[in-house]
Amino acid sequence: MANSDQIVLLDFFPSVFGIRVRLALAAKGVEYEGKEEDLTGGKSSLLLKMNPVHKKIPVLIHNGKPICESLIIVEYIDEVWKDRCPLLPSDPYQKAQAKFWADFIDKMVYPCSKKLWTAKGAEHEASKKEFLDRIKLLEGELKSYPYFGGESLGFLDIAFLPFYSRFYTFEAFGNFSIEAECPKLVAWGKRCMEEEFVSRSLPHPHKMYDLVVEFTKKVGI
Template identity: 60%
Template sequence: MAGSDVILLDFWPSMFGMRVRIALAEKGIKYEYREQDLQNKSALLLEMNPIHKKIPVLIHKGKAINESNIIVQYIDETWNDKSPLMPSDPYARAQARFWADYVDKKVYDASKKIWVFTGEEQEKGKKEFIEIMKVLEGQIGDKPYFMGESFGYADISLVTFYSWFYTCETLGNFSIEKECPKLIAWAKRCMQRESVSKSLPDSKKIYEFWNDMKSKLGHEHVPEVENFGSFHVWFSTG
């Protein structure tokens, strides 16, 4: 595999891939980006992630690292000479991992219910989503970032979902800012960082992508979350 020492296999709307892009940008790492067609997975993707067969995959010197939060930790530990993403204190590091894990286990599944369902099921998903956002907002509180004064690992785990907030709000007919103003203030603060603003696609472009996917899949298939075909597979990686 000739070329760059660092290669990222990714798909542009993936909130999980965005995490890796932010971490690489924070560290100033040059890399080769390879957009993946997840309806026709490349031989390289299947070779480098044979277990899950999903993006993102970071390839560093020919070796693959999978799962976005694991990749972000790997980037922080490997390029540790600038822009630390994890706190230096062991307890604070444990807390950062806890909140990143909370995001992984809660946010995607709740937001998916808003995208996929309508009616009563969507309302349940919306209520669940708002409750989760309020928990996260409580952790941020009046601090600039999750763990205090410095942008880092826990912030990266959540901020990429911000690009999908407009889609959630439009489909669910609600305002996240009205429900969680401090959370949105935090997200806007993160967006002032070049690493974030250049890694997150425009939110309306995400919404257009969703509508295009929904049209291709057909409205009759949308409620079938467990059988949601390629779209479900694209974003179910952590």
């Protein structure tokens, strides 16, 4: 792409979905202008204009054209800057599997992970079990490879890495050890953090925990 391309990312620092896009852009070495949305104080007119359907971040604005929904944005980034660090497999079946498990993260892992700090009592215990059961399923997809993408970090790794920065928060609110339950998954996260673009893009786990604690106090949980 031309150096004159204008790339803007509408984002919100703690968002796992925004982090995905930041990781993909960093993996490709794409420079962009980040615009932080203060979602606690209302949504900007730019966000409402660029994503009038869902009115959510992240939104990637490429030469004035908006792309919405994190996994779609990551795939878009991979296609546009395809000459740099491919993320999705070229094999159609492997590509379909990567997309399937990324969708599993959004539909099956994310909802119960949120309940670890929003639910109480029996619902909290049920969410804890669901969360651990589901990340164990996901862990199985690592097989004997160092990454979900096989020998190199790819699309599915980027889809789940933002959750790795919340592992400390999940453990603190859920009163369990992810390393005890899913040692391969924790080893995978540590391996990914050895990549400079990953360690630069992921928020510190303790910062994420502090933000969640602040949020729960604010909403009275």
